[in-house]
Amino acid sequence: MLRRPAWLGASAASIVAAALSLGVAQSAWAVPQQMKGTLVYCSEGSPAGFDPAQYTTGTDFTASAYTVFDQLVEFAPGSTKVVPGLAESWDVSPDGLTYTFHLRHDVAFQTTAWFKPTRSFDADDVIFSFQRMLDPNLPFQKAYPTSFPYFTDMGLDKLIKSVDKIDPYTVRFTLNEVNAPFIQNIAMPFASIQSAEYAAQLLKDNKAPQLNQQPVGTGPFALRSYTKDATIRYEGNPDYWKAGAVKLKSLIYSITTDATVRAQKLKADECQVMSYPRPAEVDSLKQAANLSMPSQAGFNEGYLAYNVEKPYLKDVNVRRALDMAIDKAAILKAVYQGMGTPAATAMPPTEWSFDKSIKAQPYDPAKAKALLAKAGFADGFTINLWALPVQRPYNPNGQLMAQMIQSDWAKIGVKANIVTYEWGEYMKRGHTGAQDAMLIGWTGDNGDPDNWLGTLLGCDAIHGNNFSRWCEKPFNDLIVKARSTNDQAERTKLYMQAQKIFADQLPFSPIAHSIVYQPVSKRVSGMVIEPFGNVRFQGVSIK
Structure with a gap:
């Protein structure tokens, strides 16, 4: 009581x-x-x-x-x-x-x-x-x-x-x-x-x-x-x-x-501290005589969440196709401009229990188109793609990223309508599941792997930060078991197993980890x- x-x-x-x-x-x-x-x-x-x-x-x-x-x-x-x-x-x-x-x-x-x-x-x-x-x-x-x-x-x-x-x-x-x-x-x-x-x-x-x-x-x-x-x-x-x-x-x-x-x-000197510089402005800020520019590897990840409650996104082949059609190397070059590294799984490599054996899918539009056909969408479909309205530490330019993904998907017959809202409304609507595909990301909050796998992908998080609204019992059982023991070696083993399920099912497409200035x-x-x-x-x- x-x-x-x-x-x-x-x-x-x-x-x-x-x-x-x-x-x-x-x-x-x-x-x-x-x-x-x-x-x-x-x-x-x-x-x-x-x-x-x-x-x-x-x-x-x-x-x-x-x-x-x-x-x-x-x-x-x-x-x-x-x-x-x-x-x-x-x-x-x-x-x-x-x-x-x-x-x-x-x-x-x-x-x-x-x-x-x-x-x-x-x-x-x-x-x-x-x-x-x-x-x-x-x-x-x-x-x-x-x-x-x-x-x-x-x-x-x-x-x-x-x-x-x-x-x-x-x-x-x-x-x-x-x-x-x-x-x-x-x-x-x-x-x-x-x-x-x-x-x-x-x-x-x-x-x-x-x-x-x-x-x-x-x-x-x-x-x-x-x-x-x-x-x-x-x-x-x-x-x-x-x-x-x-x-x-x-x-x-x-x-x-x-x-x-x-x-x-x-x-x-109208302000003395600022948030989230754009990559294109980093060199200029470094050269300013009145400024300092400390930096470090970001404990973050930018990604594209697929709402698996939508009929065409329930099929893992559709999610794999959409992921495979995104030219992530081009996004790293144009959006992150040297301030990012590619992401492959659902947490950054600086997090303990990160599974370095997991590799991102290759960029392969032809194979992506074949996977769509296998899923029954040979002629493609139309999807709403939500673009971040503000700069975030994990995504320096959500609008440009959305435009590049829109162009990539068009090559496999998927028409993406770019949608955006004011930041508070963007998050509010995302929590209700109104989105189809949504650019979002995460910066770790407490240094524990559960803050990534549980908070972003657990069944309890579907009305919160699980914007994919993905509830996969084998995955969820692993993270629940992992948080219920204090044995870090055992927890690491369980989290690595969970990451393999994530990589197979792809409820979201990992894009990049940014460098923070x-x-x-x-x-x-x-x-x-x-x-x-x-x-x-x-x-x-x-x-």
């Missing part, structure tokens, strides 16, 4: 929609001496909201989970290593089914124009943050019904048996079965800790949806204002529990969807490239 604090018994009479554009007066916080200056980050898009539990993209997480919020455990900067967060330590029972977290004392929630906390962070906040994902009958969830795609994609709704408050600073998670990546999973952004006191106030005021638009966390920066498609303004949190970690007085996200404009702004002004210190594709500004300063 989930232990429910008394305040959760209230019910909401109605839902009052909060505005997407906020105008909030600046606070009168006393600013610590180390908090100086304003840094402007040229980001690639607007977040869909500020409740990390609802979302799956780096755009959303960079604007919320890594600025406003903290997690029980977190990844060390620039690393996949899990370190203490809001929990200063934790114990695991000998049978691997019970995790006991010992919480930090005297951690303050942010004071904002919309909420003034009366207490510090404690166990009730952890209980609420996980309980709303576990219990659809929770009054807050009824007042603001929403889905939690990451939580369900990884099967945590079935895995977690109970979350119990032992005392104000001790919380116990009991699992239904052993889950090897559990600690890595709850270090992810979706597991950000919300204020139970704030949620109770919203519930009382019939404003539960405000949680997603006017956030309150314990993180290094507090939201001050948001104008959709324009600007997000934050202030450094003077009460942040990591002493000295917040070095910026103000942080501004200048939402700039055009990568060329972002680069121009960076060169002109992080252009930054030389006035900025402390920036590191995060392996998971997000940007973090704690520890960052500006001259």
Whole structure:
């Protein structure tokens, strides 16, 4: 049983929609001496909201989970290593089914124009943050019904048996079965800790949806204002529990969807950090005297997902034909321009358990046409091909890639109509299965293979990030078995078997792994490239 604090018994009479554009007066916080200056980050898009539990993209997480919020455990900067967060330590029972977290004392929630906390962070906040994902009958969830795609994609709704408050600073998670990546999973952004006191106030005021638009966390920066498609303004949190970690007085996200404009702004010092440079602009940015250009191999993969629920895409021969007809070498040259390497399976080669024996299908339009004929489509067919509307770390130019695939498929008689939507709508529709074939991709979130094979291809993820909507029992059985043991050698063997099933069935076409560049002004210190594709500004300063 989930232990429910008394305040959760209230019910909401109605839902009052909060505005997407906020105008909030600046606070009168006393600013610590180390908090100086304003840094402007040229980001690639607007977040869909500020409740990390609802979302799956780096755009959303960079604007919320890594600025406003903290997690029980977190990844060390620039690393996949899990370190203490809001929990200063934790114990695991000998049978691997019970995790006991010992919480930090005297951690303050942010004071904002919309909420003034009366207490510090404690166990009730952890209980609420996980309980709303576990219990659809929770009054807050009824007042603001929403889905939690990451939580369900990884099967945590079935895995977690109970979350119990032992005392104000001790919380116990009991699992239904052993889950090897559990600690890595709850270090992810979706597991950000919300204020139970704030949620109770919203519930009382019939404003539960405000949680997603006017956030309150314990993180290094507090939201001050948001104008959709324009600007997000934050202030450094003077009460942040990591002493000295917040070095910026103000942080501004200048939402700039055009990568060329972002680069121009960076060169002109209108922003000091930018996201996702286009490959064609990398050399120019490297040569700018006022900029630095660190880079590293990306922990990512760009791919083309086939919705196997569509009649003509159910046939594996059709999927193999479509894959074989794509000139991926040409895409690497034109789209990635030297900033990518070919992909062959469903994870990058830097992930442990990667099966290097798996090779991508050769580019062979003649054989592809023969496979279509074998499947009963000698005259081809028409398909909707969804093109990414924004630049992503795994795909620097989704529009050009779609056009090249459209041209390749035309050679085998398949007519592709290119479709696109605004980024938030693109993801929303993709989760419902509206797509035929969809350009998408992934940057690993926790360093565990389950984050690739389970999150992108598991049966539990069909309404989340399994955009292929592929549920293959032999494959799924392998990944479920792999996550239920802590023996890494056994897990590796199972994941390699699963990759062979993937390569045979091709629910998506692997395209490429990109090299990640992080252009930054030389006035900025402390920036590191995060392996998971997000940007973090704690520890960052500006001259």
